[in-house]
Amino acid sequence: MKRHTSRTVRAGVAAATAGVTLAACGVGADPVLHPELSDEDVTISMNWWGADARTQQTIEAIELFEEEYPNIDVEPQYADWTGYWDRLATTTAAGDMPDVSQFDQIYLSSYAERGALLDLATVNNILDVSDLDPNVLDTGRVDGDLYAVPTGATTNGILINTTLFEEYGVEIPDTTSWTWEDFERTSIELSEASDGEAHGLSPFGGDSFSLTVWARQHGGQVFDENGELALDPELLISYWQRTLDYIDSGAAPSASELSETLGLPLDQSGLVTGSTAMGFIPAGQFIAYQSAAPDFDYTLANWPVDADTEEGFQYLKPSMYWSAASTTEHPAEAALLIDFLSNDTRVAEIFGLDRGEPANPAFWDAVEPLLDEAGRESLAFTEAMSEEVGDTPPITPSGASDIEVLLNRYYQVIIFGQSSPEEATEDFFNELGDAINAAS
Amino acid sequence: MSALGEFRNLSRSRSRLDTAGKQERSRDNKAAAFFLAPWVIGLLGITVGPMIASLYLAFTDYNLLQDPEFTGLDNIRRMLTDDRLAQSLQVTFTYVIVSVPLQLAVALALALVLDRGIRGLSLYRSVLYLPSLLGASVAIAVLWRLVFGTEGLVNAFLALFGVEGPGWVTDPDTALGTLVILHVWTFGAPMVIFLAGLRQIPRELYEAAATDGASKKRQLFSLTLPLLSPIIFFNLVLGLIGSFQSFTQAYIISNGRGGPSDSTLFFSLYLYQEGFGSFRMGYASALAWLLLIIIGAFTALNFWASKYWVFYND
């Protein structure tokens, strides 16, 4: 068992004797600049979320690391997504954050701005990130400082179930230059051809990734550089209105059916069970969809456009990150582990595309020959899209980690007709704006 | 709060106690010190500290990662204008008021049926308890969505009668009702407690009643139910406390969100979202103490009412 002594525990002991136990994490803890690796035996903990396959792969990578550095013992910790964040919040509050943690962009600012994460510039004598795509690397910065190293990044895309299209005899339009009109017309055709068995598309409406891409298609953005909500309300209204139109026209399933799969693991989504033929997904999840539904054949396409669509509306969204705790007693070893995970191509061979399409080009080359057909298709799509992507937008600011939950909630309110998109937009702005203000 | 009712019970027995004399009372005090020692150590050593901490946090702004900041009554002021709090209270009250009596009635009825020395009793009891064994796992969450989905079993059954059912757990109008049904369905725990209680009633009493010519119905109302009343009372009190804190069922069915559109936003779920989802643990703690006050008031009411219908042997 690893214990963080230091001021945390002392403060804790004092507080506990008073009957009040409070958090006192590493805010203001002074990180050592350029710490040295220890020659002694060191134990660090590493924390991630994921299912069993990722667990096995990560443990394999850890073993490789321990072989390379025999004096470092890496203690694995893992949990499912919600359990992971509940536990991370608890342990961090108690000053007991694991040394290295996998991170997601919605929580990155929340933890970094409140001092829980190690400023990786302090360990750049050990951690080398120079090989990573600078555009992607920037998504690990909060207020200009690097707190997290992205594992990979992906664009959004449209997943198309070609099996369903063949089955119902509907032709897929040329997706290299399709318009929103083509998209809707094709969907309606498929819904009608299937006679209620399936619908053409699962609309967007409840996730920040698709909202961001939608906003960028129309020249807007969701958050600005200052961590403020900078979305034009009209864009949110049109985003939700689009979904309502799809439901009305029969391109999409009914509100009830849509609500049923909302926020569920992808194995249970309509795209996998075959109740919808097209949907908006992070392109990096293509392989997961394909292997969850072996009976279907999928393909990826870029979003449809309109005549006035802005160029470069797609962007690379980081899939996840590695970061270190500001309270870590072994910053050098933590940095070494992150360096290993980000630069050693043997890690790439173990992970494949599980943590996104690699941000490190060397990983890309190492992975490519090992991929199956779906994997290659996924990489090819991202490569093709790399021509199209624009600047990377700022990540979700501190206090806005609720955005997914909020979008989800208002999306349901709208599709069940309890509020109009206009009313919901107003409420959404109030609620998210308050949360951001409260956090800053 | 609930001291009221308890004190009343006490004072009833105190008259007897007075005759027992001082010596016995001091002996009782000593014995109590022994029997309650583990509980007192637990209370002071483990339970009270975190409770006081949460009470303090209720008056702070605490984002989990930075030190809490004392903000006085801000959290309470916030409650007054919090629409989602109002929604969660409404959901929780509806749920408690409908599901607790319903579940108890089903549990009691089945316990009475099973207690009558029925053939295959242990098999029936095991099977009836099954849903409570399953708990609230991921597996069960998946099942409910399939059974109560738009294309699910329930609707397939209704379709036989030409009725087109909604998506039971995903339609805001029916989601809470479905959760009530699911709650009633896990009546195993109170049923087992009822059965254990029924077993404590001496058979001689029934034999005597039967000799006196009391009908079965008469035996039920003037013998079984009064003697079972402490257990009914227990199930009622703990059922209320448990349902007010209901979390897991709504959590697994709505993926932790209380949806569709907040129709299953239980109080505990809201509190959890505020604390862990939005990093507002100060406000979550204030909510928790509001819940404690509500539950405490209901429990006190129960204890007060119990003197009219609960019959103790001692």
Next chain:
Amino acid sequence: MTDAYPTTRRRRVARVIKHVGLIIVCLLMLYPLLWMVASSLRPNSDIFTSSGLFIDTFDFDHYPNGWDALAYPFSTYLLNSFLVVLGSVIGNLISCSMAAYAFARLRFRMRGFAFVAMLVTIMLPIHVLIIPQYVFYAQLGWINTYLPLIVPKFLATDAFFIFLMVQFIRGIPRELDEAARIDGAGHLRIYGQIMLPLMVPALATTAIFTFIWTWNDFFTQLIFVTKPDLYTVPVALRSFIDAQTQSDYGAMFAMSVVSLIPVFLVFLFGQRFLLRGIATTGGK
């Protein structure tokens, strides 16, 4: 001939109706379990499309796959859960019955206050207590041990069971212990030799419920135990699933079924003790 015995016939009909009714209810109760078993035998892609019990294609691989899918064989998690459960059951039986005896039979100072305090402790939701608890256990060096899960049970923190036993003891006629007291028995003897045997149904209920609830409890086991070799069954079951990647649901269902077997067995064999009331021990 039946006309000659109308009452017997009516009674027989009533009995048949009762059994038919019970069997229907039982089927409703059994359905989820059967469905879980069915799902554990289906290919993954069939699980989310079938709410029925019919299995198109059998897939027995989920059991061996699930057993070895995580970092440790599933037996590790079963064993860990057993340890936690065993400690919890023993702790609850001893500490709660002691406290209950005091509350039900002893007239001590501040009894009313103590009783209220006991009930109040179960009125706060765990989510606001977990962080202070974690800080506290971390100071004791108890994180990554089962102590935070077991020790509180030995200190009667489960007020549910105290209250349950109080209600049971109060149902036991006072003459029994008064008779013993006249014979010169102290409280310890009355508790051990008179109350405990008479409380067997309540003790059995406590044991069974503690077993099941601890076996299924996810949150505290997740938070206080972070080392994978110490993970318990509920934590292990969740680590099969990830929303953003494809997950092996079949394996998860298979292991869910496996993890139900011990609880079901405990209930099946434990419930005979529920029957031992005054009625069978011949209290008088």
